[in-house]
């Protein structure tokens with residue numbers, strides 16, 4: 336049995352089902368409309384699980400589902416060594432969002448990650464504490480700051496919502512968050528650093544890498560059908 340997880344709610348739900356239908360994989364709920372299980376019309380041995388976008392990232396990581404449709408950001412944030420554990424089979428053309436580093440507009444001299452590195456280096460001497468970054472993207476932030484830009488002097492402040500408000504409220508100095516139209520950043524007087532786009536995310540069809548998939552023609556067929564329509 337192959338299990339495919341599709342978003343049960345939220346901004347990716349409708350588009351995910353529509354892509355499957357376009358690929359000739361029409362999803363039908365099992366039981367009533369509110370059921371969290373489904374199947375694909377005309378294909379046996381494939382079941383659909385309806386989960387939230389972030390649950391799909393978690394379940395694909397622990398291998399309890401075979402395929403999922405979710406954002407690349409949620410996969411890369413949720414899983415260490417994502418590329419060795421999952422295969423990105425197709426980029427689906429919806430759910431676009433950039434994960435960005437943004438600082439207050441009034442930081443006139445800070446426009447690049449190098450500038451921010453200078454600020455971080457001086458921060459403790461000037462303010463008696465480390466530069467604080469509000470985000471829910473811990474893993475991506477650490478990779479980008481520490482590994483890619485060699486910035487080590489910062490502190491992450493976990494934010495579970497309204498991240499863009501953190502600099503104004505004083506709970507952090509800068510943020511890492513997703514943006515699509517940019518209007519939330521603008522409304523909160525924040526600007527994206529010129530080299531501060533950490534990830535250009537969109538909805539993807541992802542597969543948990545499992546050895547038994549190699550010999551399963553259904554797995555190849557699902558991938559081929561989705562790739563043919565995106």
Ligand SMILES: Nc1ncnc2c1ncn2[C@@H]1O[C@H](COP(=O)(O)OP(=O)(O)OP(=O)(O)O)[C@@H](O)[C@H]1O
Nearest residue numbers: 344345346347387388389406408430431432515536
């Ligand atoms: N403007 C946006 N704001 C937030 N997420 C967006 C936006 N545009 C695209 N996305 C993407 O949508 C996905 C999150 O979807 P959604 O917010 O619907 O999840 P969810 O159902 O709320 O999940 P959960 O409730 O478990 O967090 C992420 O991959 C994100 O990159």
Ligand SMILES: O=P(O)(O)OC[C@H]1O[C@H](OP(=O)(O)OP(=O)(O)O)[C@H](O)[C@@H]1O
Nearest residue numbers: 496499512513514515516517518519520
């Ligand atoms: O660049 P923009 O188009 O302004 O979009 C970005 C905003 O949208 C999302 O929040 P949303 O209000 O959708 O709530 P969520 O965080 O619960 O998804 C996201 O967290 C950003 O705050």
